Amino acid sequence: MTAIRLQRCKLGEPDERGRRRPEPIPGAFFEIPCETVIFAVGQAIVGDFAQGLAGVGLEGDQVKTDDSTLATGRPGVFAGGDASPKGPLTAIEAIAAGRKGAASVHNYLRGEQLVSLWSNPLPEARPDDAEVKKVTRQERSPMPEHPGAERRRNWVEVREGYTEEQAIAEAKRCLQCAVCSECMECARICPPKALIHEERDSELDLEVGAVVLATGYDAYDPGSKGEYGYRRYPNVLSALEYERMLSASGPTIGEVKRPSDGAHPHNVAFIQCVGSRDQKHDYCSSVCCIYANKQAMLTTDHVPDCSPDVFLMDMRAQGKGFDLFYQRAVDRGVNFIRSRPSAIKEDPLTKDLLINWEDEQGVLHQNRYDMVVLSVGLEPARKGQEAAGRLGIALNRHGFCDLKEFDPLQSSREGVFVIGPFSEPKDIPDSVAQGSAAAARVMAQLADSRGTLTAEPVYPPERDVSDEEPRVGVFVCHCGSNIASVVDVKDVAEHAAKLPGVQCSTDTTYVCANDSLQLIREKIAEHDLNRVVVASCTPRTHEPIFQSTLREAGLNPFLFEMANIRDQDSWVHKKEPDKATAKARDLVRMSVARARLLAPLSKIDVPLTHSALVIGGGIAGMTAAGSLGDMGYEVHLVERASQLGGRVLQVGRTIRGNDPARILATLEQRLIDNPNIHIYLDSHLADFHGFVGNFSSVIEDKDGRRTPVDHGVIIVAIGAREERVDLYQLDRRPGVVTEMDLERMLKEHDPRVTEAGSVGFVLCAGSLEGDHPYCSRVCCQHGVKNAIELKERNPSRPVYVWFKEMRTFGLLEEYYTRARDLGVVFIRYANGNRPQVSSEGPLTISYHETALNRDVSLPLDLLVLAVPSVGAEGSVDLSKLLKVPLQRDSFFQEAHVKLRPVDCASEGIFICGAAHYPKSIDETISQAYAAAGRAAALLAKQVIKAGGVVAEVDQDRCAACLTCVRVCPYSVPVIDSEVKKARIEPATCQGCGVCVSECPVKAITLHHYTDAQILAKEEALFMEVS
């Protein structure tokens, strides 16, 4: 071999596939001298193989296939890779074709339709253009290459690869636009294979009778307010980011630290109303004051020497119990500064933040902070607005859903209800109440089809374990790493295995995961377990899950016990893992000891009376009664006065300009027309007995006529009243009246109002101080409403409003703006500095004018006081009769402030309206629907389950000493007239155990908390285990 002879070629015309093939140039030969020749052979399909396969079409030399399924023209024959018209292909494409073909063959062999797995491609993750614009362009790090001169005559890799620093720098250029890059590691690592990447959105057609929109809100993006430097200054955080930082499960594991350098901040400021109460947002977001309050208090927990500053305009703590919470924050050292800072500047060296602010006297200050939190407001949810567009429902000028004042929840389209902050910013209890309210509205609309689409869970029969030795199974949970990173779970499981009665003991990653629940069921069957102990988190959240697992495995759910080794162990002793493990062993040992003594308990089916008693015929009681009546339930509505309507009768127009008299009249007619509803005027509740589902009451009218009624539920809607405090010369001078007096006077065109020259309002007259440290919630809006009314009637009339905090929350803010535009003068005062009203001579009011720093005296023709709201007449008696507690502020106490806002702690008793807390008409209507919804959830049942954890009397021991009768807070124990012994009705017993503890002869047992079970736990703690 000396040389190779070649012929020159030129590119020919493109063929039908667009390829330009080489064409030899005749006679253009040349030679290259060489010693070795390597052939680079091309590839082609041997076309004749398909000849025998009838029906398999060819395209040139290649096999014709469907692009997505790889099916050929002949059923059962598939082709891909180099044989397909796209070939020759790269190895990657060939592998992909192999997989695709395999999937198609799989479908074919199962007789299923050939559907392309690739026909519905994954959504492409694209960076948001706005986000990309914020990124400064960085050039790619150049890849180091081996110099050309050095790599001659060797096979050294040309590209040398990045150093670690270069690789990190290059990786940092990633825009992180794609959340998931389909690396499938998560799917691989997930033990129960819960992650399915192939799942796609699918559209379902559902036939529904009503639609409830609960689309929530969007948090305001503080980046739009450039002056606060959010995203430019690392130590400026939004409240949501800070919330995550405070959370133990957040990115910093609950450690408060500056993003710039990781140092613990000692000076933290909160700026309120970021995205609320400004030019673009003429509304108040309602929740930010209290969440900032909470975050500031948590800051002092996390960083004890920190006393945060909160910059705010008004402290809007209008919710139930919020003012006491605010007071606690003040006591904890949180400073509340009345100022709205205009800008934040950063010290570029330290990354500290400088806030310039002006105090109420107009003096300028500059404070330096380590960190600043922006309390962002609530905006209408964009997704909700999209949904509203599709549903064709109206939005208001703020972009929130437009609802009618007296028909809250109802959108502009019938059958479409809106709940939560999509109609107006609101907090958790109001949103939860609206959820129940929507349920009531829907239940009334769909009353005819109630119960038609329900399915009862089917369980296997319960195994009788009474003759069996205790056979305990113990399941110790890792809770991912929540428990396992602190507690030696294997050791705990091994320890449990040695305990008496334990048949099997194991540990799993998540005991509450479906595969582990299956494991529990299998172990129950395998070892004939009759008791189960799970050592994991708290029974408060997870006990029901495991109990139903037991039930599914044929065991009574009360044969279950939980050891709390997470919330009460690994999470609180993470610095002492050995002690945490020892404690977990103890807790499991205690639980096993109790579990051995657990007895099966059964609940009994008790029939119920499908009717409701509503106490109070104001707007709340009327709405609740009407709603339940519409659902088809019998309702008894009791009103103390001689007509329905309550306090709303006295109100002229609402702040939104609507006349409640109209709605009252319509509602009253609806109640009268509904044969299900019985109205008792001039009457009150005289007697009350029974238990949920089966109450019996006596209604007494003013002539002493007593009507007994049986009912399944009771709704308390007795409202509130004004407390005529002895302040500001009220009831001493004729020119001083309350807000409700003014409402009446306006309605009656009283000349004292129509002809009044100058009018003053004192808000919080007696509230937020002394005996009434809470906010009455509605007085600010009443004051603003009437200030506007008086000013509009006579624009030249001076109107002054003295206030402590201006609480025109939510969309009411625009009326506060309007009042100021109209020239109403608003003057803030503090408890120690309240305005003084002259006791004789002409009516004058004197106050300290902060801006002028001098005392000012003004003549007034009329002074209107916003006095505190207190529980209605008879609330104390009613609370005693129903045995449901009143709070210190004389309002009824709900079962859970946030999550069960209309339930009382005793089942079957509900509250709504001002009896719960003062509220406006629209809020009252919402809450009344909520109470009706909660009541209907009970009434919809055919039977109720009673018993279980209840007390039982051993009548052989009972001495009929009446102790239990005396001590029971619910008057449940009675002396049976036949056997002359105490008897406790399981359906009525609430299971507190007070009678058990007091019984002198120990004749009463509280099931599930027997002495033996409690003492076994104590004993087990000190039991030696070999």
Add this chain to the structure above:
Amino acid sequence: MADAAQPDFEPEIIVFACHYCAYAAADLAGVMRLDYPSSIRIIKLPCTGKLEVIHLLRAIEAGADGVYAAGCLEGECHYLKGNLWARQRVNHVKKLLTEMGLEPERVEMYNMSSAMGVRFAEVANEFTARIKELGPNPVKRKGVSPYAAAREAASEIALPEDTDTVADQPNRPLAPLATTKEG
């Protein structure tokens, strides 16, 4: 107490916590990842009104260095007045302990709401420090818990045998233990 100086004394404390408040507060302390001494072991009750004198005394007798009950804030009991009953009983046990020559401070009643995670941790700290100050429960003999000794003495009949007997006789008392008491 003579043993008070023991620097490595790790108290063992039993807490009776109401399901509605203190038990939830303890969970909240966990959610907040607060740190408090690992000395406490919680027994959940539906209400501190279920707490009986015997439960407190038996805990001390079994070897607990301290016992406390944690119920709802006064006036906010889920069952209206259970926590007030509990306070009475705790006070009664304090008197009994004094009569026996034990420190009444070994038992206590605390009140808190379910939202008071921080308070729960504070109480755990406070009470553990108090018990460390008092030293080990003198009823507890060195290395041997009197209850274990009692079990031995009562030849393993300390626990009721089976669930069915318990179901039949829920109030059957446990084996007598008084024999092991010292002083």
